[in-house]
Amino acid sequence: xxxxxxxxxxxYGIGTVARLTGLKPDTLRVWERRYGLGASHKSATGRRQYxxxxxxxxxxxxxxxxxxxxxxxxASSERKTLEIMVRGHGMPxxxxxxxxxxxxxxxxxxxxxxxxxxxxxxxVDAHLARVPLTDAExxxxxxxxxxxxxxxxxxxxxxxxxxxASGLAEALGVSRVLVAYQYCNERWLRxxxxxxxxxxxxxxxxxxxxxxxSLSIAEKATGLGExxxxxxxxxxxxxxxxxxxxxxxxxxxxxxxxxPRHITDLIRSxxxxxxxxxxxxxxxxxxxxxxSCIYAYTTQARWLMEKALGVVLExxxxxxxxxxxxxxxxxxxxxx
Numbered sequence: 001x002x003x004x005x006x007x008x009x010x011x012y013g014i015g016t017v018a019r020l021t022g023l024k025p026d027t028l029r030v031w032e033r034r035y036g037l038g039a040s041h042k043s044a045t046g047r048r049q050y051x052x053x054x055x056x057x058x059x060x061x062x063x064x065x066x067x068x069x070x071x072x073x074x075a076s077s078e079r080k081t082l083e084i085m086v087r088g089h090g091m092p093x094x095x096x097x098x099x100x101x102x103x104x105x106x107x108x109x110x111x112x113x114x115x116x117x118x119x120x121x122x123x124v125d126a127h128l129a130r131v132p133l134t135d136a137e138x139x140x141x142x143x144x145x146x147x148x149x150x151x152x153x154x155x156x157x158x159x160x161x162x163x164x165a166s167g168l169a170e171a172l173g174v175s176r177v178l179v180a181y182q183y184c185n186e187r188w189l190r191x192x193x194x195x196x197x198x199x200x201x202x203x204x205x206x207x208x209x210x211x212x213x214s215l216s217i218a219e220k221a222t223g224l225g226e227x228x229x230x231x232x233x234x235x236x237x238x239x240x241x242x243x244x245x246x247x248x249x250x251x252x253x254x255x256x257x258x259x260p261r262h263i264t265d266l267i268r269s270x271x272x273x274x275x276x277x278x279x280x281x282x283x284x285x286x287x288x289x290x291x292s293c294i295y296a297y298t299t300q301a302r303w304l305m306e307k308a309l310g311v312v313l314e315x316x317x318x319x320x321x322x323x324x325x326x327x328x329x330x331x332x333x334x335x336x
Contacts, residue, residue: 005140006104007111008041009118009126011049020055021062028058035075037061052125053079056097060086063095100125101216102144104172106136107153110180113203120209123293124149124216133164138171149176149216151209153202157181157188166195178212180204207277207295214296238271239306247324248309251316263309270302 018025032038037058039048050058060082065071067089074082083096102125105111111128114121127144129136133152141147150169154161157179169177179192180202192199200208240248249264277295313320 005129005131006144007128007130008051008053009114009121009128010052011041011043012051012055013049014039017050017055017058021058022066023058023062031061031071031075035071037075052100057082059097060095063091064089067091101148101213102127102146103149103151103213103216104129104141104144104147105151105153106131106133107180108132109202110151110153117206117209120204120206120213124213133161133168136164136168138168141172147172147174149178149212150174151178151180154179154181155183157184157192157199159188162188162191162195165197169197176216178209211296211299214293239303240267240309243327244324247327248313248320250327251319251323259312260309263305263312267302267305267309270298270305274298274302 012020014025014028017023018028021028028038038054039050040054041049041051043049057079060079061071061074064074064082064085069085069089074085077085086096087093100123103121104127105114106129108130111130114126114128127141129140131140133154150165150172152165152168154165162179165177165179169175175196177195177197179197179199181199182202184199189199198212245264245268248260251260274295277298
Protein backbone atom coordinates (compact mmCIF):
# COMPACT_ATOMS: atom_id res chain seq x y z
CA UNK A 1 0.00 0.00 0.00
CA UNK A 2 1.24 3.46 -0.82
CA UNK A 3 2.53 5.44 2.13
CA UNK A 4 0.12 8.09 3.42
CA UNK A 5 -2.46 7.24 0.74
CA UNK A 6 -5.27 7.50 3.29
CA UNK A 7 -5.51 10.70 5.30
CA UNK A 8 -7.68 10.38 8.42
CA UNK A 9 -10.04 13.17 9.40
CA UNK A 10 -10.65 14.82 11.77
CA UNK A 11 -7.18 15.51 13.19
CA TYR A 12 -6.60 17.08 16.59
CA GLY A 13 -3.79 19.00 18.23
CA ILE A 14 -2.65 18.16 21.74
CA GLY A 15 -4.50 21.12 23.23
CA THR A 16 -7.84 19.94 21.83
CA VAL A 17 -7.21 16.37 22.99
CA ALA A 18 -6.36 17.64 26.46
CA ARG A 19 -9.66 19.54 26.60
CA LEU A 20 -11.74 16.62 25.30
CA THR A 21 -10.15 14.03 27.62
CA GLY A 22 -9.67 16.17 30.72
CA LEU A 23 -5.97 15.32 30.73
CA LYS A 24 -3.16 17.84 30.95
CA PRO A 25 -0.93 18.26 27.90
CA ASP A 26 2.09 17.30 30.04
CA THR A 27 0.35 14.07 31.03
CA LEU A 28 -0.32 13.25 27.38
CA ARG A 29 3.33 13.84 26.52
CA VAL A 30 4.50 11.58 29.37
CA TRP A 31 2.09 8.81 28.32
CA GLU A 32 3.37 9.04 24.78
CA ARG A 33 7.00 8.68 25.85
CA ARG A 34 6.38 5.88 28.36
CA TYR A 35 3.53 3.91 26.84
CA GLY A 36 3.25 4.94 23.21
CA LEU A 37 -0.19 6.49 23.80
CA GLY A 38 0.38 9.35 21.41
CA ALA A 39 -0.64 10.82 18.10
CA SER A 40 -0.51 8.24 15.31
CA HIS A 41 -0.68 10.63 12.34
CA LYS A 42 2.14 12.76 10.99
CA SER A 43 1.43 15.71 8.69
CA ALA A 44 3.45 16.54 5.58
CA THR A 45 5.49 18.95 7.71
CA GLY A 46 6.22 16.26 10.30
CA ARG A 47 3.79 17.51 12.94
CA ARG A 48 2.20 14.80 15.08
CA GLN A 49 -1.59 14.87 15.10
CA TYR A 50 -4.21 12.81 16.92
CA UNK A 51 -6.77 10.92 14.84
CA UNK A 52 -10.37 10.27 15.90
CA UNK A 53 -9.34 6.76 16.97
CA UNK A 54 -6.46 8.18 19.05
CA UNK A 55 -8.83 10.57 20.80
CA UNK A 56 -11.47 7.94 21.57
CA UNK A 57 -8.83 5.54 22.89
CA UNK A 58 -7.46 8.22 25.21
CA UNK A 59 -10.97 9.11 26.39
CA UNK A 60 -11.47 5.52 27.51
CA UNK A 61 -8.05 5.40 29.18
CA UNK A 62 -8.70 8.70 30.98
CA UNK A 63 -12.08 7.48 32.26
CA UNK A 64 -10.53 4.34 33.73
CA UNK A 65 -7.57 6.19 35.25
CA UNK A 66 -9.97 8.64 36.88
CA UNK A 67 -11.80 5.66 38.41
CA UNK A 68 -8.60 4.41 40.03
CA UNK A 69 -7.08 2.08 37.43
CA UNK A 70 -3.30 2.38 37.03
CA UNK A 71 -2.19 3.61 33.61
CA UNK A 72 0.48 0.92 33.36
CA UNK A 73 -2.18 -1.79 33.61
CA UNK A 74 -4.19 -0.59 30.61
CA ALA A 75 -1.73 1.32 28.43
CA SER A 76 -1.41 -1.54 25.93
CA SER A 77 -5.08 -2.60 26.00
CA GLU A 78 -7.23 -2.47 22.88
CA ARG A 79 -10.42 -0.45 22.64
CA LYS A 80 -12.77 -3.40 23.14
CA THR A 81 -10.92 -4.38 26.30
CA LEU A 82 -11.14 -0.84 27.63
CA GLU A 83 -14.88 -0.72 26.91
CA ILE A 84 -15.41 -3.98 28.81
CA MET A 85 -13.45 -2.56 31.75
CA VAL A 86 -15.52 0.64 31.77
CA ARG A 87 -18.72 -1.40 31.94
CA GLY A 88 -17.18 -3.74 34.50
CA HIS A 89 -16.48 -0.81 36.81
CA GLY A 90 -20.12 0.19 36.63
CA MET A 91 -19.30 3.47 34.91
CA PRO A 92 -21.89 5.32 32.76
CA UNK A 93 -22.24 4.16 29.16
CA UNK A 94 -21.86 7.79 28.10
CA UNK A 95 -18.15 7.49 28.89
CA UNK A 96 -17.78 5.04 25.99
CA UNK A 97 -17.34 7.00 22.71
CA UNK A 98 -19.91 6.06 20.09
CA UNK A 99 -18.72 4.00 17.14
CA UNK A 100 -18.71 6.34 14.14
CA UNK A 101 -19.36 5.23 10.56
CA UNK A 102 -16.19 4.90 8.50
CA UNK A 103 -16.43 6.87 5.25
CA UNK A 104 -13.86 6.90 2.43
CA UNK A 105 -13.65 9.89 0.08
CA UNK A 106 -12.00 9.14 -3.23
CA UNK A 107 -10.64 11.76 -5.64
CA UNK A 108 -8.15 14.63 -5.57
CA UNK A 109 -10.69 17.36 -6.25
CA UNK A 110 -13.13 15.98 -3.70
CA UNK A 111 -10.47 15.76 -1.00
CA UNK A 112 -9.26 19.30 -1.73
CA UNK A 113 -12.85 20.55 -1.49
CA UNK A 114 -13.40 18.75 1.80
CA UNK A 115 -10.42 20.51 3.35
CA UNK A 116 -12.44 23.72 2.99
CA UNK A 117 -15.72 22.13 4.11
CA UNK A 118 -14.78 19.85 6.96
CA UNK A 119 -18.11 20.43 8.65
CA UNK A 120 -19.61 18.08 6.04
CA UNK A 121 -17.72 15.22 7.68
CA UNK A 122 -19.56 15.68 10.94
CA UNK A 123 -19.44 12.80 13.36
CA VAL A 124 -17.86 10.28 10.97
CA ASP A 125 -14.53 8.49 10.82
CA ALA A 126 -13.38 9.93 7.50
CA HIS A 127 -10.48 8.85 5.32
CA LEU A 128 -9.36 10.85 2.29
CA ALA A 129 -7.78 9.12 -0.70
CA ARG A 130 -6.32 11.61 -3.20
CA VAL A 131 -6.29 9.22 -6.14
CA PRO A 132 -8.60 9.02 -9.17
CA LEU A 133 -11.22 6.30 -9.35
CA THR A 134 -9.31 4.62 -12.21
CA ASP A 135 -6.27 4.10 -9.95
CA ALA A 136 -8.09 2.98 -6.80
CA GLU A 137 -7.63 -0.65 -5.80
CA UNK A 138 -9.40 -2.49 -2.96
CA UNK A 139 -6.03 -3.28 -1.41
CA UNK A 140 -5.48 0.41 -0.73
CA UNK A 141 -8.18 0.31 1.94
CA UNK A 142 -7.56 -3.09 3.49
CA UNK A 143 -6.14 -1.69 6.71
CA UNK A 144 -9.34 0.19 7.50
CA UNK A 145 -11.53 -2.83 8.14
CA UNK A 146 -15.25 -2.35 7.56
CA UNK A 147 -16.16 0.71 5.46
CA UNK A 148 -19.69 2.05 5.87
CA UNK A 149 -19.82 4.53 2.99
CA UNK A 150 -17.87 5.36 -0.15
CA UNK A 151 -17.96 8.83 -1.74
CA UNK A 152 -16.45 8.90 -5.23
CA UNK A 153 -15.53 11.84 -7.46
CA UNK A 154 -16.17 11.37 -11.19
CA UNK A 155 -15.38 14.10 -13.67
CA UNK A 156 -17.65 12.42 -16.22
CA UNK A 157 -20.05 9.71 -15.13
CA UNK A 158 -20.68 6.98 -17.68
CA UNK A 159 -20.65 3.22 -18.03
CA UNK A 160 -16.94 2.72 -17.32
CA UNK A 161 -16.94 4.96 -14.24
CA UNK A 162 -20.08 3.42 -12.81
CA UNK A 163 -18.74 -0.09 -13.34
CA UNK A 164 -15.48 0.88 -11.67
CA ALA A 165 -17.22 2.45 -8.66
CA SER A 166 -19.57 -0.52 -8.36
CA GLY A 167 -16.73 -3.02 -8.52
CA LEU A 168 -14.78 -1.15 -5.86
CA ALA A 169 -17.83 -0.92 -3.60
CA GLU A 170 -18.54 -4.64 -3.97
CA ALA A 171 -14.93 -5.57 -3.26
CA LEU A 172 -14.99 -3.45 -0.10
CA GLY A 173 -18.42 -4.66 0.97
CA VAL A 174 -19.87 -1.13 0.88
CA SER A 175 -23.60 -0.75 0.23
CA ARG A 176 -23.92 3.04 0.61
CA VAL A 177 -22.23 4.85 -2.29
CA LEU A 178 -22.43 8.51 -3.27
CA VAL A 179 -21.09 9.58 -6.67
CA ALA A 180 -20.14 13.25 -7.13
CA TYR A 181 -20.01 14.05 -10.85
CA GLN A 182 -19.26 17.06 -13.04
CA TYR A 183 -20.85 15.77 -16.24
CA CYS A 184 -23.64 13.21 -16.52
CA ASN A 185 -26.90 12.58 -18.36
CA GLU A 186 -30.25 11.27 -17.17
CA ARG A 187 -29.53 7.76 -18.38
CA TRP A 188 -26.58 7.29 -16.06
CA LEU A 189 -28.30 9.01 -13.17
CA ARG A 190 -31.06 6.40 -13.46
CA UNK A 191 -28.39 3.69 -13.62
CA UNK A 192 -26.90 5.02 -10.36
CA UNK A 193 -30.32 4.86 -8.71
CA UNK A 194 -30.93 1.36 -10.08
CA UNK A 195 -27.85 0.18 -8.22
CA UNK A 196 -29.15 1.68 -5.00
CA UNK A 197 -26.54 4.46 -5.01
CA UNK A 198 -27.02 8.22 -4.85
CA UNK A 199 -25.51 10.93 -7.03
CA UNK A 200 -24.93 14.66 -6.77
CA UNK A 201 -23.14 17.27 -8.84
CA UNK A 202 -19.58 18.30 -8.00
CA UNK A 203 -18.75 20.29 -6.00
CA UNK A 204 -21.54 18.98 -3.78
CA UNK A 205 -23.84 21.20 -1.80
CA UNK A 206 -22.38 21.18 1.74
CA UNK A 207 -25.81 20.80 3.33
CA UNK A 208 -26.67 17.84 1.11
CA UNK A 209 -23.40 16.07 1.86
CA UNK A 210 -23.82 16.74 5.58
CA UNK A 211 -27.28 15.23 5.36
CA UNK A 212 -25.95 12.11 3.66
CA UNK A 213 -23.42 11.80 6.46
CA SER A 214 -26.22 12.03 9.03
CA LEU A 215 -27.98 9.12 7.32
CA SER A 216 -24.79 7.07 7.60
CA ILE A 217 -24.68 7.90 11.30
CA ALA A 218 -28.28 6.76 11.67
CA GLU A 219 -27.56 3.51 9.82
CA LYS A 220 -24.58 2.84 12.06
CA ALA A 221 -26.62 3.49 15.19
CA THR A 222 -29.42 1.27 13.88
CA GLY A 223 -27.00 -1.58 13.26
CA LEU A 224 -25.84 -1.27 16.85
CA GLY A 225 -29.41 -1.20 18.13
CA GLU A 226 -29.12 2.38 19.35
CA UNK A 227 -31.58 4.22 17.11
CA UNK A 228 -34.41 3.87 14.63
CA UNK A 229 -33.43 4.72 11.07
CA UNK A 230 -37.02 5.74 10.46
CA UNK A 231 -36.30 8.88 12.44
CA UNK A 232 -34.40 10.19 9.43
CA UNK A 233 -35.50 10.29 5.78
CA UNK A 234 -34.08 11.25 2.43
CA UNK A 235 -33.69 14.95 1.77
CA UNK A 236 -36.67 16.35 -0.15
CA UNK A 237 -37.15 19.54 -2.19
CA UNK A 238 -39.66 22.20 -1.26
CA UNK A 239 -43.18 21.06 -2.16
CA UNK A 240 -44.80 24.51 -2.33
CA UNK A 241 -43.53 27.78 -3.77
CA UNK A 242 -43.86 31.08 -1.92
CA UNK A 243 -46.81 32.02 -4.16
CA UNK A 244 -48.59 28.81 -3.24
CA UNK A 245 -47.91 29.28 0.46
CA UNK A 246 -49.22 32.84 0.32
CA UNK A 247 -52.35 31.65 -1.46
CA UNK A 248 -52.89 28.86 1.05
CA UNK A 249 -52.39 31.25 3.95
CA UNK A 250 -55.09 33.55 2.59
CA UNK A 251 -57.68 30.80 2.42
CA UNK A 252 -58.76 31.02 6.05
CA UNK A 253 -61.34 33.70 5.22
CA UNK A 254 -63.35 31.14 3.28
CA UNK A 255 -62.94 28.23 5.71
CA UNK A 256 -64.21 27.44 9.18
CA UNK A 257 -60.70 27.08 10.58
CA UNK A 258 -57.33 28.79 10.32
CA UNK A 259 -55.29 25.64 9.69
CA PRO A 260 -53.88 26.84 6.33
CA ARG A 261 -52.51 30.01 7.92
CA HIS A 262 -50.99 28.20 10.87
CA ILE A 263 -49.48 25.42 8.77
CA THR A 264 -47.99 27.77 6.16
CA ASP A 265 -46.43 29.88 8.92
CA LEU A 266 -44.84 26.74 10.34
CA ILE A 267 -43.55 25.66 6.92
CA ARG A 268 -41.99 29.06 6.29
CA SER A 269 -40.33 29.10 9.70
CA UNK A 270 -38.98 25.59 9.26
CA UNK A 271 -37.73 26.34 5.74
CA UNK A 272 -35.91 29.44 7.00
CA UNK A 273 -34.30 27.51 9.83
CA UNK A 274 -33.46 24.66 7.45
CA UNK A 275 -31.55 27.10 5.24
CA UNK A 276 -29.84 28.64 8.27
CA UNK A 277 -28.74 25.30 9.72
CA UNK A 278 -27.38 24.22 6.32
CA UNK A 279 -25.10 27.25 6.07
CA UNK A 280 -24.28 27.89 9.73
CA UNK A 281 -20.54 28.07 10.37
CA UNK A 282 -19.06 25.79 13.02
CA UNK A 283 -16.00 26.03 15.22
CA UNK A 284 -15.21 22.35 15.68
CA UNK A 285 -16.20 18.81 14.75
CA UNK A 286 -18.67 18.40 17.61
CA UNK A 287 -20.58 21.51 16.52
CA UNK A 288 -20.63 20.22 12.96
CA UNK A 289 -22.17 16.93 14.08
CA UNK A 290 -24.88 18.75 16.00
CA UNK A 291 -25.70 21.02 13.06
CA SER A 292 -25.95 18.11 10.61
CA CYS A 293 -28.52 16.42 12.83
CA ILE A 294 -30.43 19.67 13.29
CA TYR A 295 -30.57 20.06 9.52
CA ALA A 296 -31.79 16.49 9.03
CA TYR A 297 -34.62 16.73 11.53
CA THR A 298 -35.66 20.21 10.39
CA THR A 299 -35.90 18.96 6.81
CA GLN A 300 -38.09 16.10 7.99
CA ALA A 301 -40.33 18.41 10.02
CA ARG A 302 -40.79 20.80 7.09
CA TRP A 303 -41.65 17.93 4.73
CA LEU A 304 -44.23 16.52 7.16
CA MET A 305 -45.91 19.91 7.56
CA GLU A 306 -46.05 20.23 3.76
CA LYS A 307 -47.86 16.89 3.69
CA ALA A 308 -50.29 18.23 6.29
CA LEU A 309 -50.93 21.30 4.15
CA GLY A 310 -51.49 19.02 1.17
CA VAL A 311 -54.30 17.24 3.04
CA VAL A 312 -56.02 20.58 3.70
CA LEU A 313 -55.60 21.77 0.12
CA GLU A 314 -56.98 18.55 -1.34
CA UNK A 315 -60.23 19.16 0.53
CA UNK A 316 -60.46 22.72 -0.79
CA UNK A 317 -58.84 22.45 -4.22
CA UNK A 318 -61.09 24.99 -5.92
CA UNK A 319 -60.65 27.60 -3.20
CA UNK A 320 -56.88 27.12 -3.34
CA UNK A 321 -56.82 27.49 -7.13
CA UNK A 322 -58.84 30.71 -6.89
CA UNK A 323 -56.61 32.06 -4.12
CA UNK A 324 -53.46 31.24 -6.08
CA UNK A 325 -54.85 32.89 -9.22
CA UNK A 326 -55.72 36.00 -7.22
CA UNK A 327 -52.27 36.01 -5.57
CA UNK A 328 -50.45 35.90 -8.90
CA UNK A 329 -52.85 38.33 -10.57
CA UNK A 330 -52.37 40.85 -7.79
CA UNK A 331 -48.60 40.68 -8.16
CA UNK A 332 -48.86 41.27 -11.91
CA UNK A 333 -51.10 44.30 -11.35
CA UNK A 334 -48.62 45.72 -8.84
CA UNK A 335 -45.79 45.29 -11.36
CA UNK A 336 -47.80 47.08 -14.03
